[in-house]
Amino acid sequence: MSIATPASGGGLERAIESLEIALPPAGHGLAQDEEWAIVHHRGVWRQVRLHDYPEVFRVQGLYEKWVYDVLGCQxxxxxxxxxxxxxxxxxxxxxxxxxxxxxxxxxxxxxxxxxxxxxxxxxxxxxxxxxxxxxxxxxxxxxxxxxxxxxxxxxxxxxxxxxxxxxxxxxxxxxxxxxxxxxxxxxxxxxxxxxxxxxxxxxxxxxxxxxxxxxxxxxxxxxxxxxxxxxxxxxxxxxxxxxxxxxxxxxxxxxxxxxxxxxxxxx
Ligand SMILES: C[S@@+](CC[C@H](N)C(=O)[O-])C[C@H]1O[C@@H](n2cnc3c(N)ncnc32)[C@H](O)[C@@H]1O
Structure with a gap:
């Protein structure tokens, strides 16, 4: 996804780059509102549910990295x-x-x-x-x-x-x-x-x-x-x-x- 936010001073793009996301192995058959991943942020790996929006939005760049970069949202x-x-x-x-x-x-x-x-x-x-x-x-x-x-x-x-x-x-x-x-x-x-x-x-x-x-x-x-x-x-x-x-x-x-x-x- 292109991030056209000059006002953010590149902070968002840097935040997206710094995050790592590990998805569960394929075959879990998770419903859309049950999807989760393990997220590496500030030196710690932890499990986050995608539909836990407050948790996702608290981590800068996580929504973009997960939904757009990893899952290819259009x-x-x-x-x-x-x-x-x-x-x-x-x-x-x-x-x-x-x-x-x-x-x-x-x-x-x-x-x-x-x-x-x-x-x-x-x-x-x-x-x-x-x-x-x-x-x-x-x-x-x-x-x-x-x-x-x-x-x-x-x-x-x-x-x-x-x-x-x-x-x-x-x-x-x-x-x-x-x-x-x-x-x-x-x-x-x-x-x-x-x-x-x-x-x-x-x-x-x-x-x-x-x-x-x-x-x-x-x-x-x-x-x-x-x-x-x-x-x-x-x-x-x-x-x-x-x-x-x-x-x-x-x-x-x-x-x-x-x-x-x-x-x-x-x-
Ligand atoms: C999958 S996200 C989509 C966000 C944005 N529309 C996008 O496409 O990037 C769903 C959004 O709907 C919000 N939401 C969920 N229930 C809501 C409600 N009852 N009223 C308003 N917003 C709600 C969530 O907090 C979340 O930000």
Whole structure:
């Protein structure tokens, strides 16, 4: 992954280089939210679970080294390329857009979107460690960063949403798997202005059949009932699993036509 962060003074790149990661032997068949590795940091080897985000983001460079260098993640570049194509087709200046980046982590997606010329970002993440890592690794990339559960925010965080207009929303590699539930996705979606751009990636299985994530029914209904206009949809390999198998995701680009009604999210 190219790290275009002159403001970080090369600290991030040095941190990535200094880390060592050992994956468990192939054949463990670990579910995506169970994947782990042994990480060498500051002279100590220890086991870390990939979905233990606070732990991962506390170690500078660990997310990039593990997810991008070792597992070959393509998702930020994929969503950026698809969104760039859609904006070009509609003659939209990316510099005019403020994006709500849901499940923002330490800013890899906003960085890819900045590379296609997008102007402003507001991050959202459940974990304060993600917000701290974003400022440490990509200082100044986010105009603002909301920390917490979007369905239950303290007033100080709530105002960062309500005082901004969002012309687009992005959510990459963060839906389902006990990460972002449909209710949180819906809150971010509904904060985006009507006509705004929607860009997200989701595991292919979550869009193929009814499953526990709740996204299959929600996304289909949004399209069927004219809440989301689909612009493009592409199946691609998000990254390799720890066992080396390709993990198929779908990247979706669309326009918000209306809000997701609250009753759709109950039950
Ligand atoms: C796999 S990481 C993806 C980070 C970033 N989008 C990227 O692609 O580099 C998933 C992110 O979603 C965040 N997350 C998990 N549950 C969340 C929730 N309910 N609300 C907001 N963020 C959440 C995690 O803290 C983590 O930063």
């Amino acid at each position: 998702s930020p570049q994929k969503i950026a390329a698809l969104l760039q194509g859609a904006l070009r087709e509609q003659g939209v200046d990316p510099g005019s857009l403020r994006v709500l980046d849901l499940g923002a982590g330490n800013g890899c997606v906003a960085e890819a979107l900045r590379e296609i010329g997008i102007g402003e970002f507001v991050g959202v993440d459940l974990h304060p460690e993600a917000a701290m890592a974003a400022e440490r690794d990509r200082p100044g990339l986010y105009q603002d960063y909301v920390v917490g559960d979007l369905t239950d925010l303290p007033a100080s965080e709530e105002s960062k949403l309500t005082e901004n207009t969002f012309h687009a929303m992005a959510s990459v590699a963060a839906l389902g798997f006990g990460d972002i539930p449909p209710q949180v996705f819906a809150r971010a979606y509904n904060e985006t202005e009507d006509g705004g751009w929607i860009a997200f990636t989701i595991k292919r299985d979550f869009l193929l059949a009814r499953d526990d994530s709740g996204f299959f029914g929600l996304i289909r209904r949004m399209i069927d009932e004219g809440v989301l206009e689909l612009t493009s949809r592409q199946t691609y390999v998000h990254r390799r699993s720890t066992d080396g198998d390709p993990l198929e995701y779908v990247a979706v680009i669309g326009r918000k036509l209306g809000a997701i009604p609250e009753p759709w999210l109950i039950g």
